Amino acid sequence: MANLLAAQGGRPLRDGLADLATWLGVTLVAGSALWVVADVIWHGVGAVNWGFVTTAPQDAGRAGGISTILVATFLVLLVCMTAALPLGLGAAMYLSEYGRGPMGRWVRRSLDVLAGVPSIVFGLFGAVFFVQVLGLGFSILAGGLTLACMVLPILIRTTEMAFSGLPQEYRAGAAALGFGPSGILLRVLLPAAAPGLVAGLILGVGRALAETAVLIFTSGYVDRMPDSLLDSGRVLSLHIFDLSMNVPGGDHNAYGAAVVLLLILLVINGIGGWLSRRWIGRGIVAS
Amino acid sequence: MSRPLADKWFRWGLLASAALSGAVVVLVVLFLLVASWPALADLGPGRYLTDTRWYPSGGLWGMSAMIVGTLLSTLGAVLLAAPLGILSAVFCHYYAPARMATLYRRLVELLAGIPSVVYGLWGLVVLVPIIARWHPPGTSLLAAILVLTLMILPTVALVADSALGQLPGSQVAGAYALGLSRAGVIWRIAVPAARRALATGTLLATARAIGETMAVLMVCGGVVNLPTSLFEPIRTLTANIALEMSYAEGLHRSSLFVTGLVLVLAVVTLVTVADRLGEEPTGG
Incomplete structure (x- = not known):
């Protein structure tokens, strides 16, 4: 302790430098964040109007809008959540109610590893498993199912927290009223945990919407209106990528699509973050 | 029933x-x-390291340039993002009034929520031309590092933020009582006490940087090149998969899966070490 105090010698100068570094760093971070968002909105907001959202892309996306892209994006999300939600809900209920044994530990560990797998690797996996082995081809179904694998960890983690955060009295009280295990879970705990579930669902949707690399080799590039779930469909993020990288003169509409994507995500992450802070007691950031 | x-x-x-x-x-x-x-x-795993070039149709399978590209871009981004992330957390706890801290946290969360492809678009249209004016061609290791920094910074900042929040208040109060200045309390007491969590956050951010694909792909130039300066274009392992998967066949395609396997192993190792660090008690 003595040398700690002695080390306070050149204190004012060093403290001043530490303070300055902190303010500079923070200004840099805040400035960059605002720069990215402001740039996208500044360049893109002029491209966005009702026509942009309701007409199909023409001339490889340089002209026209993003209606077919939005439909494909919605369908991919629908497939993703239809697959991931029941599975994730079941797994989360298991983990929170029966998950203290070796099985629970194994599932948790697996999910932690799964959460770390890079998205491009999910893309590779989907390209073999769903596209080839299950024979789905480049399709909305293959893309959505691959995405479902990717969002499972965040979905399960949030949902499990919603369940395990419920007071123990709910379980005891419901048991005292004569509910069996399934009754307790489905009729008492599920409704009580519902806001947390919605938070997990919304954060999962946000995560899925932001994703690109998973979908390049699974749901594909085709930008016309999908006929069915077995048709290829191009999602919004991939549309932005393609327009900015592969289509000369596509920047204007790329920015337009980026504004739409960013606005949807801001709303989704805003609601999801608010719900999870309010109901689960801590924020979970979809990243 | x-x-x-x-x-x-x-x-x-x-x-x-x-x-x-x-x-x-x-x-x-x-x-x-x-x-x-x-x-x-x-081919055997050795060929990827010993072959001189990456030229699959000519039977050359050297990946060292791309491995170096991944390592350098990750290293650069972590070196920038870790201090900035820690400063962000310090700011929220010891400098900012409550309202400003909340606002700043939302801003960091916003940064975390921006999709990869939007960072790429911004990098391609805004950042790359700025770098090109300074030192062409613009699409470069530097651009990749800067875009990655923004993407992984929230990971460090959020983990560090919650770690500083969990420090016992008595520790900090005691340090103030000993007459330490604010900067003294932060850099001699609080940050050292939270070092485990800071290491965890940095490792998780490293894992993210290694696995990131789209934003890097859009700004790195995509040229298989062993860079000798920050301004040269590179290609990372993830960018290689994204660029070649659509037409690769046979051993070429299989090699891309080997890359994927290596990426998973690297990332899972990092995440596991980070989890171990995170599980043990802070401080000590």
Whole structure:
């Protein structure tokens, strides 16, 4: 302790430098964040109007809008959540109610590893498993199912927290009223945990919407209106990528699509973050 | 159906969902192994390091330039993002008034929520031309580092933020009572006490940087090149998969899966070490 105090010698100068570094760093971070968002909105907001959202892309996306892209994006999300939600809900209920044994530990560990797998690797996996082995081809179904694998960890983690955060009295009280295990879970705990579930669902949707690399080799590039779930469909993020990288003169509409994507995500992450802070007691950031 | 029987089925259903969810990662690794087997058996893992160039149609399988590209871009981004992330957390706890801290946290969360492809678009249209004016061609290792920094910074900042929040208040109050200045309390007491969590956050951010694909792909130039300066274009392992997967066949395609396998191993190792660090008590 003595040398700690002695080390306070050149204190004012060093403290001043530490303070300055902190303010500079923070200004840099805040400035960059605002720069990215402001740039996208500044360049893109002029491209966005009702026509942009309701007409199909023409001339490889340089002209026209993003209606077919939005439909494909919605369908991919629908497939993703239809697959991931029941599975994730079941797994989360298991983990929170029966998950203290070796099985629970194994599932948790697996999910932690799964959460770390890079998205491009999910893309590779989907390209073999769903596209080839299950024979789905480049399709909305293959893309959505691959995405479902990717969002499972965040979905399960949030949902499990919603369940395990419920007071123990709910379980005891419901048991005292004569509910069996399934009754307790489905009729008492599920409704009580519902806001947390919605938070997990919304954060999962946000995560899925932001994703690109998973979908390049699974749901594909085709930008016309999908006929069915077995048709290829191009999602919004991939549309932005393609327009900015592969289509000369596509920047204007790329920015337009980026504004739409960013606005949807801001709303989704805003609601999801608010719900999870309010109901689960801590924020979970979809990243 | 009688109730006990229904309960039994219900519990089996839950167990099945949990088992299936846990099995996904096994399935992922299994199919990566199967798809990379032809390359591993025919070429052997050594070729990827010993061949001089990456030229699959000519039978040259050297990946060292891309491995170096991944390592350098990751290293650069972590070196920038770790201090900035820690400063962000310090700012929220010791400098900013409550309202400003909340506002700043939302801003960091916003940064975390921006999709990869939007960072790429911004990098391509704004950042790359700025770098090009300074030192062409613009698409470069530097651009990749800067875009990656913004993407992984929230990971460090959020982990550091919660770690500083969990420090016992008595520790900090005691330090103030000893007459330490604010900067003294932060850099001599609080940050050293939270070092484990800071290391965890940095490792998780490193894992993200290694696995990131789209934003890097859009700004790095995509040229397989062993960079000798920050301004040269590079290609990372993830960018290589994204660029070549659409037309690769045979051993070439299989090699891309080998890359995927290596990425998974690297990332999972980092995440596991980070989790271990995070599980043990802070401080000490």
